[in-house]
Amino acid sequence: xxxxxxxxxxxxxxxxxxxxxxxxxxxxxxxxHSLIFGGGKNGLMGAAARGFTEGGGxxxxxxxxxxxxxxxxxxxxxxxxxxDSMRDRKKYMExxxxxxxxxxxxxxxYEEFFEVLTLKQLARMSKPIAVFNVNGFYDSLYxxxxxxxxxxxxxxxxxxxxxxxDTVEEAVDCVENDVYExxxxxxxx
Numbered sequence: 001x002x003x004x005x006x007x008x009x010x011x012x013x014x015x016x017x018x019x020x021x022x023x024x025x026x027x028x029x030x031x032x033h034s035l036i037f038g039g040g041k042n043g044l045m046g047a048a049a050r051g052f053t054e055g056g057g058x059x060x061x062x063x064x065x066x067x068x069x070x071x072x073x074x075x076x077x078x079x080x081x082x083x084d085s086m087r088d089r090k091k092y093m094e095x096x097x098x099x100x101x102x103x104x105x106x107x108x109x110y111e112e113f114f115e116v117l118t119l120k121q122l123a124r125m126s127k128p129i130a131v132f133n134v135n136g137f138y139d140s141l142y143x144x145x146x147x148x149x150x151x152x153x154x155x156x157x158x159x160x161x162x163x164x165x166d167t168v169e170e171a172v173d174c175v176e177n178d179v180y181e182x183x184x185x186x187x188x189x
Contacts, residue, residue, distance in 0.1 A: 006112040007044030007103030025051020039063035041074040049074040099128040099175035104137040128178030129162035130171040
């Protein structure tokens, strides 16, 4: 499977997030998966890519051409795709991934997560989404989503369209064995 990992690109992250995301990448690569990601060498994007490199997996980086000049791209990608814009970058990853893992991250990662979640809710895709909840990072976001379902702003079924995963094993299991329902139709990826 081609696994898209979304995650932080920042350089000031606690080691727990880096180590767990590297382990995620290694595990996925050793199990025969490939990585498609935002192409960055720093933060959790870089950690996932380093893990895939260590595990012997294929890596496809996706970043607009203006990132080439910034010196922020992971140099060991097997392939690099340079779409015209950030929007085209997301679309390429959405279209070419078989599953998504959302590692801890900031605004860009939240946007990527909510975009694929929205597409899945609208039955425009049926790909697994694992939220890699390292160190409880996404606990408050999950509470926000649940609160909004209870208040009628988000459909109750939405929480069934992704899985909260506290460990590498749970995240890998989710993308390899995801089963979910949309409008009472059972899907298996």
